Amino acid sequence: MTAQTRRWLVDADELARLLAGDDPPLVLDARWNLLGPDGREEFEAGHVPGSRWVDLEHELSGHDDRSRGGAGRHPLPTPEVFQAAMRRVGLDPGRAVVAVDGGALLPAARLWWLLRDAGHDRVQVLDGGFAAWRAAGQPVETGPSAAVAPGGFVAGPPRLPATDAAGVQQALAEGRPVVDVRAAARYRGDEEPVDPVGGHVPGAQNLPSALLFGQDGRLLPPAELARVLGDLGPEPVLYCGSGVTASQTVLALAEAGREDGVLYAGSWSDWVSDPGRPVQTGG
Template identity: 50%
Template structure:
């Protein structure tokens, strides 16, 4: 199944075979996503909280570690997710949070997950209806089975930076260690390549065409002929980059703990500046 769906195809799908719609609007340091959901959302969409439903509490494993299979399963069942029904996830526009939802559902075994390209803004700009009604959700029967997507830990990320391609999805300034607004240590994993996730989308928040993405990643050394991994600050924007790589036809593993996990071990080396 193609990972992206546009507003035209989603509107058609909603009339023919309605998917489970998950609203995952979220922004680091911004207003709570639920407030945006309550002001208006796609009809029938259920709000999913990235911090509480798509991640475990922060700690040494990172700021957004994976939730336990049971916790994730319970959250998705409450949202109405079932294995035999397509799930479409969306956020405001650029799919940063939706990418994390897509990846987490895929990792825990759901094979029919799509991301609304351009998100809520694309839906509204197309003149399609929104709602403030909270749907009466019929609980789903989703069973969380880990292992559906490749995963890296700190040791695996360090090794991949030497033997394959490890992409750093944060801003170039954070990669170089010039600015670190979130984590207590600045810099990057030695050998990692800077690949800011903002380069995956256009000004409208929609993903660049597959051929353009493939060319972008190819220039960074990431192709389907080498092992590729991605990390960021806490495993959110890196999931977006894995989604972009998937659109480009390049499989990639995610280091979920990312930089916030890497620096929890003071013996892990830190690099600054350019590669």
């Protein structure tokens, strides 16, 4: 793939054409609110026709001893949990998927990452999310998802780069980049609206995820993403508050032609769960 090729994103008009075709994708809506109720109510108020809602908190995250990436607020689900979720929404092996969220490409990118990690590469993300779908004048459906027969999706063994706190420490010791993609104020520790401790992993650099988007709220074109992300060294370890925004940055790297982004799924919420781990504030 070259940096000019759009592989992992689809726009609203193209999604509409795909849905009208002979092999329509399964649209999965992962809308979610960080500080509010889950996204089910928003989904039922309006969504892409035929789409099905998935729950980031309970289906795209895992909270047991086998979760990858450490603890934290949104560690990765086990393959069994994720497989059950994808079967619930009727996904079969080989079927195309388009992941949708409200527009920021956060939970949709987490779903994209999980599907690829499980061996299901036929997945794209709706650029601009449901907001872009509405802005394009496309039809909207309301109400809950229709009942569907369980799918036959099988989650393969994990295959995408992911790490935990020990892996972050090893990367720093080896001189590999560790990148905090939260806003600069949270990175510096000036404010921390979610986690109990502010600051960042000592030695981590800051690349706020907002830099990956244009004024229209959509991900930058591949060549511009390559420019913004160009200073990152090989195999960058990416973290945020709880691993969701970091998935978005892995998606941006992939759109720029790089498949070497390493997800620290536990992220800052996992790092500060151990008071013995160092914390740095300031720039």
